[in-house]
Amino acid sequence: MAGVDAFLKLDGIKGESTDKSHKDEIEILSFSWGCHSSTSIGQGGGGGVGKATFSDFTFQKKVDISSPKLALIAARGDHIRSAKISVRKAGGAAGQVDYQVYDLEKIYVTGVQISGGDGGVFYETLTLSPTKFKWEYKQQGDDGSLTGNMAVTVDRAANTAQ
Secondary structure (H helix, E strand, O other): OOOEEEEEEEOOEOOOOOOOOOOOOEEEOEEEOOEEOOEEEOHHHOEEEOOOEEOOEEEEEEOOOOHHHHHHHHHHOOEEEEEEEEEEEOOHHHOOEEEEEEEEEEEEEEEEEEEEOHHHOEEEEEEEEEEEEEEEEEEEOOOOOEEEEEEEEEEOOOOEEO
């Protein structure tokens, strides 16, 4: 994510970030998530949309101090109480500001995959499945200041969004 920094803060799990605003959090190289809903369109203009299905959050990161603990949580089937994903970009006069923030609740670790080795760097693909999450996007003005925001809250257990 060129020009963008992202951090993952997991309740009870330390990362290796030395960033002053995100110390001891996990540095994220990239992440993805999404939603999908099926449609049925019939002849004569009839149709409908089914309930949305939300995918897990998948992260790419370097192997760090958090990796063994995340694998242990996955192996035991435990969950993490809360998490926060912070995404920021250069903010001009306002400095670097978090313009996307995700707050996750009751998170299951559904995947830990380690790869690499050539060149001495090992990478990890981490998959997290939150029961509930809120995504807040903050629009930035030309000077980097935050000018507006939009948020959505998704409850995957109840299959609702607002």
